[in-house]
Amino acid sequence: MIELENVTKVYRMGKVEVNALRGLTLSVATGEMIAIVGASGSGKSTLLNVIGLLDRPTSGRYLFNEIDVSQLNDNQLAEMRNKELGFVFQDFNLLPRATALANVELPLIYSRNAGNRRERAAEALRWVGLEQRAKHKPTELSGGEQQRVAIARALVNNPSVILADEPTGELDTHSSSEIMSIFRKLHQEGITIILITHEVDIAAQAQRTIHLQDGRIIDR
Amino acid sequence: MRFRDSIITAIKSLVANKLRSSLTMLGIVIGIAAVIGLMSIGRGVEASITSTFEELGTNAIYVIPHTPGASGFAGAGVTPTLSVSDADALKDSTYLRSIVGVAPVSTNYGEVTSGNENVVTAINGTTHEYMEAMNYSLASGQFLSERNVSHRDNVVVLGDKVATDLFDSDDPLGQRVKIKGRRFTVIGVLEAKGGAMMGISQDEMALVPITTYHSRLFTQRVATGEEAVSSIIVQVASAEMIDDTVYDIEDILRDRHRLAFDDEDDFVVLSQEQILETLQQITGTLTLFLGAIAGISLLVGGIGIMNIMLVSVTERTREIGVRKAMGAKRRDILRQFLFEAAMISLVGSGIGIIGGWAMARIFSGMNLGGGAITAVVSADIVILAISVATLIGILSGIYPALRAARLNPIDALHYG
Numbered sequence: 001m002i003e004l005e006n007v008t009k010v011y012r013m014g015k016v017e018v019n020a021l022r023g024l025t026l027s028v029a030t031g032e033m034i035a036i037v038g039a040s041g042s043g044k045s046t047l048l049n050v051i052g053l054l055d056r057p058t059s060g061r062y063l064f065n066e067i068d069v070s071q072l073n074d075n076q077l078a079e080m081r082n083k084e085l086g087f088v089f090q091d092f093n094l095l096p097r098a099t100a101l102a103n104v105e106l107p108l109i110y111s112r113n114a115g116n117r118r119e120r121a122a123e124a125l126r127w128v129g130l131e132q133r134a135k136h137k138p139t140e141l142s143g144g145e146q147q148r149v150a151i152a153r154a155l156v157n158n159p160s161v162i163l164a165d166e167p168t169g170e171l172d173t174h175s176s177s178e179i180m181s182i183f184r185k186l187h188q189e190g191i192t193i194i195l196i197t198h199e200v201d202i203a204a205q206a207q208r209t210i211h212l213q214d215g216r217i218i219d220r
Numbered sequence: 221m222r223f224r225d226s227i228i229t230a231i232k233s234l235v236a237n238k239l240r241s242s243l244t245m246l247g248i249v250i251g252i253a254a255v256i257g258l259m260s261i262g263r264g265v266e267a268s269i270t271s272t273f274e275e276l277g278t279n280a281i282y283v284i285p286h287t288p289g290a291s292g293f294a295g296a297g298v299t300p301t302l303s304v305s306d307a308d309a310l311k312d313s314t315y316l317r318s319i320v321g322v323a324p325v326s327t328n329y330g331e332v333t334s335g336n337e338n339v340v341t342a343i344n345g346t347t348h349e350y351m352e353a354m355n356y357s358l359a360s361g362q363f364l365s366e367r368n369v370s371h372r373d374n375v376v377v378l379g380d381k382v383a384t385d386l387f388d389s390d391d392p393l394g395q396r397v398k399i400k401g402r403r404f405t406v407i408g409v410l411e412a413k414g415g416a417m418m419g420i421s422q423d424e425m426a427l428v429p430i431t432t433y434h435s436r437l438f439t440q441r442v443a444t445g446e447e448a449v450s451s452i453i454v455q456v457a458s459a460e461m462i463d464d465t466v467y468d469i470e471d472i473l474r475d476r477h478r479l480a481f482d483d484e485d486d487f488v489v490l491s492q493e494q495i496l497e498t499l500q501q502i503t504g505t506l507t508l509f510l511g512a513i514a515g516i517s518l519l520v521g522g523i524g525i526m527n528i529m530l531v532s533v534t535e536r537t538r539e540i541g542v543r544k545a546m547g548a549k550r551r552d553i554l555r556q557f558l559f560e561a562a563m564i565s566l567v568g569s570g571i572g573i574i575g576g577w578a579m580a581r582i583f584s585g586m587n588l589g590g591g592a593i594t595a596v597v598s599a600d601i602v603i604l605a606i607s608v609a610t611l612i613g614i615l616s617g618i619y620p621a622l623r624a625a626r627l628n629p630i631d632a633l634h635y636g
């Protein structure tokens with residue numbers, strides 16, 4: 001499903017070059033649940049952004065569903081993100097002025113397959129157990145609830161992969177375990193899940209853990 | 221993204237920022253209201269001047285003194301160069317068959333009193349031919365007669381406003397008034413007309429025989445010692461003859477004034493048409509000038525939109541990042557921000573049109589120096605204003621929208 005071959009990513013900031021990824025090879029099978037761990041600055045987010053088609057690798061090959069994504073233009077990438085990928089961020093990234101329901105609906109307005117938007121968004125909210133909060137704005141929700149809205153938004157368009165960058169990083173233990181049980185449930189539904197985490201017990205819930213150090217995968 | 225969704229998204233974000241949206245809109249509202257209001261008023265002034273002039277005898281030619289060397293209207297009427305005998309010469313000229321009437325007019329301001337009432341008004345000395353040349357009509361009594369002129373009678377015909385100011389609802393006919401200490405009998409009252417032309421209102425004048433005017437009221441003389449007139453109104457038999465007659469009058473007067481071949485005229489001969497053209501030129505320029513001032517305020521409104529949109533793009537960088545991560549394409553983001561800008565100017569111009577229309581209504585019926593004007597909000601002005609506003613909205617929205625659309629999703633997501 002996801003195949004990275006010798007992928008590098010170099011950020012250029014003026015004259016300074018930062019090698020965020022230094023030749024990284026990785027393959028993820030459909031339906032896998034993977035945890036990415038590593039020190040801060042080791043390239044975890046960069047890797048996830050590349051996998052999530054938000055950023056292009058500097059060199060190397062990336063096949064998504066057997067498609068060489070380097071051949072796709074920005075519009076095709078956007079379409080692919082919309083159709084195949086769901087994102088969950090550490091700080092939720094909900095639109096502050098929109099209701100929970102409207103936030104969940106967001107991917108659908110950019111989708112070609114956009115029928116029954118309301119119902120589908122409501123259904124996704126129900127799935128994360130927040131149907132009662134549909135009319136609430138993000139500020140009226142707890143951190144855990146906001147992240148559940150974000151997960152509902154990530155799954156509303158039936159993606160094949162959900163990518164999460166430290167999804168429990170800002171949550172208390174109780175909310176964290178709630179979120180993780182939702183991810184496990186998604187995994188059971190057959191969705192491929194790749195999540196970045198700092199916490200050992202969260203990584204332990206994944207089938208496989210990938211350790212990053214200095215832009216490389218290391219064996220433990 | 222569907223077109224409808226782009227519009228809904230734009231509306232939602234405008235509604236979410238009500239205060240900011242309405243303040244931004246205000247610039248466009250004021251701009252559009254100013255364009256429509258001011259241009260309508262300009263048009264109104266234009267129309268009222270044109271119509272006042274067109275009511276006058278269409279076949280009239282005006283001869284007025286003119287200081288040689290001065291350009292345009294600047295030298296008009298400054299030095300008295302036309303005399304009563306110039307008018308007589310035009311009347312007597314055998315080869316000017318096209319002329320059917322000649323009315324010399326001498327004008328001054330003076331007090332007309334009746335008992336305790338008094339009015340300061342224009343006092344015109346003229347002849348029986350004046351009424352027809354000016355296309356005036358009487359409300360009551362009769363006009364100055366040829367006999368009144370030849371006998372230097374102390375009779376006066378009053379404008380409507382002068383008559384009511386002096387006599388209220390009493391019948392002025394046969395009453396006595398005093399002008400410069402001399403008694404005059406009111407023999408007629410002109411029909412009320414309202415309005416004015418270059419400050420001369422038919423309602424605010426007193427007409428006396430020109431002979432009486434010169435011998436008993438005001439002595440104005442030209443350099444040769446003859447009695448001076450302020451203007452000579454010549455009535456021509458038909459419109460086609462006007463151009464030829466203008467040349468003939470110039471010939472006769474140059475000859476009479478003994479002007480050498482290369483001397484400039486010391487008078488101007490203006491046909492109705494020429495006066496109208498000149499006035500329309502002046503008022504047209506006025507309308508354009510007003511429009512330009514209003515246009516500047518529209519431009520300022522547009523800059524306001526651009527400014528706010530730029531702030532809004534920066535403020536919503538993260539939102540843009542999120543939308544892009546969720547699958548928004550460049551053109552989706554571009555459209556969202558463009559629509560926001562366009563919506564601001566569209567709604568703004570809608571309100572502005574109402575404002576401009578109200579402004580035109582308020583000014584309508586006001587007396588601006590001349591007569592009462594009727595400001596007309598015409599479709600072309602409205603269309604012009606809306607197109608300009610939409611153009612400004614799009615132009616001022618396009619740069620911020622492009623900036624938003626070009627944002628890299630990663631940078632946008634991590635902004636702030």
Ligand SMILES: Nc1ncnc2c1ncn2[C@@H]1O[C@H](COP(=O)(O)OP(=O)(O)O)[C@@H](O)[C@H]1O
Pocket residue numbers: 011012013018019020038039040041042043044045046047
């Ligand atoms: N947009 C960027 N521009 C420049 N350098 C960046 C950018 N994003 C990340 N980096 C650098 O790349 C390296 C990897 O960053 P990141 O992938 O965010 O690490 P992690 O998520 O593991 O903390 C870091 O040294 C970081 O400073």
Ligand SMILES: [Mg+2]
Pocket residue numbers: 044045046
């Ligand atoms: Mg990170």
